[in-house]
Each structure stands twice: as structure tokens, then as C-alpha cells.
Amino acid sequence: MVFYFFIIPRNRLHNFYLTKRIKLHFLRCLFGLIALVAIFIALRTLPLATVVSISFAAPIFTTIFSIFFLSEKVGVYRWLAVFIGFIGILIITEPGFSSLNIYYIFPIIFCLGLSYVAITIRQLSTTEPVWLISFNFSAAITFASFFTIPFGWVMPNFEDLILLLMIGIFGGVANLWLSQSYKFSEVSLVTPLKYLALVFAIFFGYFIWGEIPTLKTLLGALLVILSSIIIFRREIYYKQVISSKTIND
Secondary structure (H helix, E strand, O other): OHHHHHOOOHHHOOOOOOOOOHHHHHHHHHHHHHHHHHHHHHHHHOOHHHHHHHHOOHHHHHHHHHHHHOOOOOOHHHHHHHHHHHHHHHHHHOOOOOOOOHHHHHHHHHHHHHHHHHHHHHHHOOOOOHHHHHHHHHHHHHHHHHHHOOOOOOOOOHHHHHHHHHHHHHHHHHHHHHHHHHHHOOHHHHHHHHHHHHHHHHHHHHHHHOOOOOHHHHHHHHHHHHHHHHHHHHHHHHHHHHHHHHHHO
């Protein structure tokens, strides 16, 4: 959290915490925390490739939420993408009362939480600076972490501290590089590259934990990725249409 004080404008250091949209900040932090807890539980109980595959479904839920919270119009192509994505999720989770794995619900909860977070950030970004949105979430995570102490918290040993340090460093660097990539390159080029995460998930899952993704996981992942790409391409198309109309006017 100390990092944020280096990017907060000097004229806001004395009142950086002020906001007129407390409720929306609270909802962003709440659903962000729910998503974070859900993904940790999912990673502990399910194969890495399966969790990553289902997590690609976040744009599907974001599309649905945008109808209710942003009053956006969703056309035939994006509804088709939503349908394809849900088919992919059903193939991966293979729901059934005879062999239902309850832990499959956690990566889906993560997608729901992440999708609502995307909606709230979009709403907040119209009036709030990015550093304030990020700071509030970091503060919420830090505050919430103290409530985990009574539930079996133990002092990390040296190896665990190194791993936690690496998570923080690599997570921060990844977020910084992602922001930089969107800044210096076209979004249409950068976004599809995130699906390389599935390749790395399969690689690390196999060599670290000996996990081999099933055929249904790969097939379902392919459908979810296809669905997300359709949604993304339609978003690019609508932005181009709006830009062309603005220029013509």
C-alpha cells in the first residue's frame, strides 16, 4: 500500500481518501474480495488448467451484467457468444447429481465477482482517479486479512515468505506490463495473448503437480475462448462504428 503514496498527486495527499461514491467503492471491494477468496479455494481444490479455463468465462458474465447495470444493448452475435461460452463451462464442469464436484462453483463465483468488479470500475472511472480505486481495494484486502487470523493462521516460514514475496512481485510486474502493453500496442493485439495463460497453466500444472488436463477440459476451454474472442471482436467493431460516426458528424 505504501506504493500508492508515490503516485498520489501532491495536491491530494491531505485528502486522498475523499470520495462521493462510497457505496460503489464498497461494492467494488466486496465483490473483489469474494472473487479473490473464490479463486484461492478453486486453485487449492481443482486442477490449474481447469480453473484457468473456467476463469476465461468472465467476459461472458460481464456482457450479461452490462445489460442490467450499464443499460447496454447486446446484439445477436454477443448473445451467441454467451451461449457458446456457457456450453463450454458445462462441458468443463460436467454437472450432474451423481458425481457433482461442488468446488467447480468457485471459479464460476470468481468470474461473477470479477465481472461485477469490471462493471463497477467502469462506473467509478468516470469520476474517480485510478489510484483511488486501486488503493481502496488494497486497503480492503489488508483489513479483511486480519479476520483470517482466528481461522488457523500460522506464521509463514522462510520458504513460504519467499513464495509470498514472489507472488507480490510477479503480480505487480504483470499488472504493470499489462497496462504498458495496452498503452503501447493495439488492444486487439494484446487481449488475445492472455489466452496463453491456459498453455502456461497446463505446463506448470503438469510439471509441478503432475496434472494432465482431460479432453473435455480442453474442448470446453476452446469454446469459452471462442466465446470471449467473439465478444471482444464485437466490442472493437462497435467502437470503430462509433468513432466513424463521430468523425463524419
